[in-house]
Amino acid sequence: MSTFNSSDVAAFKGGVWVFCEQRQGSMMPTSFELISEGRKLADELGTKLYGILLGEGIEGIAKELGGYGADGVYVCDHPLLKNYTTDGYTKVICDVIEEYKPEIMLIGATNIGRDLGPRCAARLHTGLCADCTHLDVDMGIYKDFLKENSTLAPERIEATNSAVVLGEKHDVSRDLKMTRPAFGGHLMASIICPRFRPAMATVRPGVMKKAAFDQAKADACEIIKPQFSLTADDMKTEVVEVVKAAKKLVDLIGADVVVSVGRGISKDVEGGIKLAEELAEVLGGVVGGSRATIDSGWLSADHQVGQTGKTVHPKIYVALGISGAIQHKAGMQDSECIIAVNKNDTAPIFEIADYGICGDLFKVTPLLIEAIKAAKAAK
Amino acid sequence: MKIIVCVKQVPDTSGKVAVNPDGTLNRASMAAITNPDDLNAVEAALVLKEQTGAELIVVSMGPPPAEGMLREVMARGVDRAILVSAREFGGSDTYATSQILAAAIDKIGVEKDDIVMCGRQAIDGDTAQVGPQIAEKLGLPQVSYAAEITKEGDTLTVKRMLEDGYMTIKVKTPCLITCIKELNTPRYMSVGGVFECYSKPYEIFDYNTLKDHPFIDKNTIGLSGSPTNILTSFTPPQKGAGMMLEGADRNTCDTLAGILAKKHLI
Ligand SMILES: Cc1cc2nc3c(=O)[nH]c(=O)nc-3n(C[C@H](O)[C@H](O)[C@H](O)COP(=O)(O)OP(=O)(O)OC[C@H]3O[C@@H](n4cnc5c(N)ncnc54)[C@H](O)[C@@H]3O)c2cc1C
Ligand SMILES: Nc1ncnc2c1ncn2[C@@H]1O[C@H](COP(=O)(O)O)[C@@H](O)[C@H]1O
Numbered sequence: 001m002s003t004f005n006s007s008d009v010a011a012f013k014g015g016v017w018v019f020c021e022q023r024q025g026s027m028m029p030t031s032f033e034l035i036s037e038g039r040k041l042a043d044e045l046g047t048k049l050y051g052i053l054l055g056e057g058i059e060g061i062a063k064e065l066g067g068y069g070a071d072g073v074y075v076c077d078h079p080l081l082k083n084y085t086t087d088g089y090t091k092v093i094c095d096v097i098e099e100y101k102p103e104i105m106l107i108g109a110t111n112i113g114r115d116l117g118p119r120c121a122a123r124l125h126t127g128l129c130a131d132c133t134h135l136d137v138d139m140g141i142y143k144d145f146l147k148e149n150s151t152l153a154p155e156r157i158e159a160t161n162s163a164v165v166l167g168e169k170h171d172v173s174r175d176l177k178m179t180r181p182a183f184g185g186h187l188m189a190s191i192i193c194p195r196f197r198p199a200m201a202t203v204r205p206g207v208m209k210k211a212a213f214d215q216a217k218a219d220a221c222e223i224i225k226p227q228f229s230l231t232a233d234d235m236k237t238e239v240v241e242v243v244k245a246a247k248k249l250v251d252l253i254g255a256d257v258v259v260s261v262g263r264g265i266s267k268d269v270e271g272g273i274k275l276a277e278e279l280a281e282v283l284g285g286v287v288g289g290s291r292a293t294i295d296s297g298w299l300s301a302d303h304q305v306g307q308t309g310k311t312v313h314p315k316i317y318v319a320l321g322i323s324g325a326i327q328h329k330a331g332m333q334d335s336e337c338i339i340a341v342n343k344n345d346t347a348p349i350f351e352i353a354d355y356g357i358c359g360d361l362f363k364v365t366p367l368l369i370e371a372i373k374a375a376k377a378a379k
Numbered sequence: 380m381k382i383i384v385c386v387k388q389v390p391d392t393s394g395k396v397a398v399n400p401d402g403t404l405n406r407a408s409m410a411a412i413t414n415p416d417d418l419n420a421v422e423a424a425l426v427l428k429e430q431t432g433a434e435l436i437v438v439s440m441g442p443p444p445a446e447g448m449l450r451e452v453m454a455r456g457v458d459r460a461i462l463v464s465a466r467e468f469g470g471s472d473t474y475a476t477s478q479i480l481a482a483a484i485d486k487i488g489v490e491k492d493d494i495v496m497c498g499r500q501a502i503d504g505d506t507a508q509v510g511p512q513i514a515e516k517l518g519l520p521q522v523s524y525a526a527e528i529t530k531e532g533d534t535l536t537v538k539r540m541l542e543d544g545y546m547t548i549k550v551k552t553p554c555l556i557t558c559i560k561e562l563n564t565p566r567y568m569s570v571g572g573v574f575e576c577y578s579k580p581y582e583i584f585d586y587n588t589l590k591d592h593p594f595i596d597k598n599t600i601g602l603s604g605s606p607t608n609i610l611t612s613f614t615p616p617q618k619g620a621g622m623m624l625e626g627a628d629r630n631t632c633d634t635l636a637g638i639l640a641k642k643h644l645i
Contacts (some may be wrong), residue, residue, distance in 0.1 A: 023541075023543070083546070084546075086511070086520070086521055086522075086523075087520065090515075110541075110542060111523075111524050111539075111540060111541050111542055112541070114507045114508075114523070115511060115521070115523045115524070117508070117511075118473070118506075118507070118508035118509075118510075118511035118512045118515075119511045119512070119514070119515050119521065121474065121508070121512070121606075122474065122477065122511070122512040122515035122516060123515055125474075125606070126606050127472065127474060127605070127606030127607035128473070128474075128508060128607070129607060130473075130504070130505065130506035130507060130508055131505060131506070146611070146613070149615060149616065150611075150613035150614070150615065150616065151613060151614050151615070151616050152611070152613050160610065160611055163608055163610050165608055166603055172610060175610075177610060181505075182503070182504055182505065182612075183390070183392050183503055184392030184502065184505075185615075186392065186398060186614070187398060187612055187613070187614060188612065188613050188614070188615055189609050189611070189612040189613075190609070190610045190611045190612070191607050191608070191609060191610065192607065192608050192610045193606050193607050193608075194608060195606060196606045236520035236550065236551070236554075237520050237521075237522060237548050237549065237550045238548065238549040238550070239546055239547070239548055240536070240546075240547040240548065240549055241546070241547045242541075242544065242545075242546050243544045243545050243546070243547070244543055244544040245543055245544045283645065302542070307505070308505075315644055316639070316644055316645075327392075336644075337639070337642070337644055338621070339635065345623070350621075350623065352621075353621050354621035354622065355621055355622055355624055355635055355638065356621060356622070356623045356624065357623075357624050357627050357631055357632075357635070358623065358627060359626075359627025360627070363627065364627050364631075364632065367628065367629045367631075367632040368632045368635065368636070370629070370632070371629065371632035371633045371635065371636040372632075372636045372639070372645060374633070374636065375633070375636035375637060375639070375640045375645060376640075376645055378640075379640065
């Protein structure tokens with residue numbers, strides 16, 4: 001068990017940190033999202049924002065993080081950090097954290113981030129909130145968030161200023177409030193880590209908005225090279241190979257338009273997917289699917305939208321033959337405009353759809369494609 | 380050789396979920412099931428047991444009714460079950476949960492040939508944290524998101540899934556693996572298994588069993604040992620119902636296309 005016990009919360013003055021994940025030398029998009037979000041939190045706390053970047057030969061991609069708001073980047077360059085390993089990354093990150101003492105540490109909730117985060121939190125003896133979808137420090141902003149996104153009574157929200165921690169009243173105004181869905185999206189919870197630092201969160205990719213890039217800020221970004229030691233003896237796992245999926249993955253997260261299909265296409269799976277592709281094409285978007293379509297093997301896993309799939313907020317989300325289970329809604333309800341086609345007028349998807357059409361998707365979709373083509377032509 | 384699998388009983392969140400007025404989950408209204416990923420871990424362990432003759436032990440932390448679930452996994456072919464259960468353990472977050480499970484696993488003993496397995500994540504909290512945190516506390520190397528496991532001598536070769544592909548990782552025992560549903564299809568209970576499961580060894584580790592373990596301290600378990608606290612829990616509001624368009628013909632579609640054009644969405 002680690003003897004490092006960070007109950008001296010005040011000693012953690014090292015700012016807000018973001019683990020900036022790269023794979024094969026390319027920055028993962030979520031790193032830019034988290035830097036943008038981290039900037040907001042650092043400003044609310046009146047502190048600095050740093051990225052921490054590990055890899056081999058990666059210094060060249062560090063400064064770009066400044067363009068999204070980082071004041072500086074801790075660059076840890078080492079041959080043993082070329083590929084992600086739990087052992088190597090955990091050791092270096094924990095050693096550097098103990099040295100520089102950040103107040104907050106954000107990690108993208110990717111398959112790598114969700115391996116790294118808990119291992120680091122356990123070693124550092126601090127709290128970690130998984131797969132967050134919203135973060136706040138400032139109480140006013142947090143309360144506004146609750147007013148808009150919860151069914152809590154306004155008096156309840158106004159009274160949310162403190163928590164009872166170990167039997168004592170604790171003022172939460174400087175704590176990171178980490179909000180995430182639980183129980184399949186039926187409940188939301190805001191978690192705090194009042195007694196330990198850094199407060200750690202993994203954050204769901206695609207949820208935080210990337211800021212506009214600023215070249216001047218990128219140029220001004222400070223590069224810091226912390227001391228650390230790492231030897232082959234520290235590595236208990238060996239990466240034999242890293243294989244990128246051969247076929248192109250759909251970029252659901254960045255798409256402006258997502259046309260998703262559900263089990264409603266079952267009577268003609270190929271035809272249904274083809275209709276979705278055609279509609280996606282006229283709208284300038286990509287095809288997604290409910291978990292039912294992935295579990296049935298009709299679409300590959302990278303198409304899945306929802307709680308265990310991807311969170312999307314496109315300008316237009318079309319749901320074709322999707323019932324709208326809460327786990328599916330969890331991944332798409334923040335879309336700007338939701339269009340649902342379902343033959344059952346009581347399908348829950350209609351509860352959140354901006355525009356609903358009750359009908360057979362095999363009849364309606366071709367008409368919709370024609371209508372959109374006509375409307376575009378008339379412009 | 381031993382394989383120790385952590386299994387959790389969870390509320391079935393796939394159907395209707397009832398929420399109490401105070402914003403907590405009404406567990407009594409929901410069916411309790413074995414966490415799906417954990418059944419994949421049990422299945423992987425059963426396959427390894429068939430290959431190596433290893434002893435297979437399941438460990439669960441939770442209230443006493445979890446015995447039913449543990450009997451069921453024994454009916455699938457698990458040799459021995461341990462329920463970690465005490466009032467002192469209640470209110471634990473993932474940090475404290477893994478602290479207690481690590482103590483229990485350490486008490487069972489992790490030797491050179493042994494493997495610890497977990498599901499990737501439990502569907503109630505969806506954190507995927509307990510596996511890696513147990514590994515850290517026990518000082519074991521971990522491989523998470525396992526979609527394929529092969530064992531040769533003391534080395535496991537694991538296909539670890541990434542969003543954009545996979546990694547092949549070699550790790551020596553003892554180690555901890557977290558399993559995903561792509562790994563296998565869990566088998567059903569066998570008739571013989573159901574018959575036998577009540578005569579297999581079933582133990583409870585309570586507070587007294589574990590209290591002298593160095594991991595167990597009031598500062599590291601239960602509510603007081605949890606670094607995280609819940610500040611608020613709430614239900615999200617339903618997005619205001621939108622507009623149902625009359626009919627499902629070309630006219631309807633033209634109306635919709637017109638609205639989209641007016642809103643500059645197309
Ligand atoms: C822990 C957990 C996590 C989950 N995560 C996710 C997730 O990330 N994403 C996700 O999507 N799901 C997820 N699910 C599953 C979710 O609960 C639902 O089972 C799933 O979303 C249902 O998919 P569906 O709407 O395609 O199928 P169904 O629920 O079967 O709905 C099909 C719909 O199609 C309609 N229909 C049928 N034929 C036609 C036709 N010809 N024209 C028009 N409409 C038609 C029907 O009326 C019905 O409403 C999760 C579940 C659990 C337990
Ligand atoms: N109370 C528990 N008892 C036994 N195993 C658990 C418990 N909580 C979590 N686990 C294991 O840790 C995995 C990840 O759980 P979680 O971090 O809660 O998503 C689960 O799939 C289980 O294998």
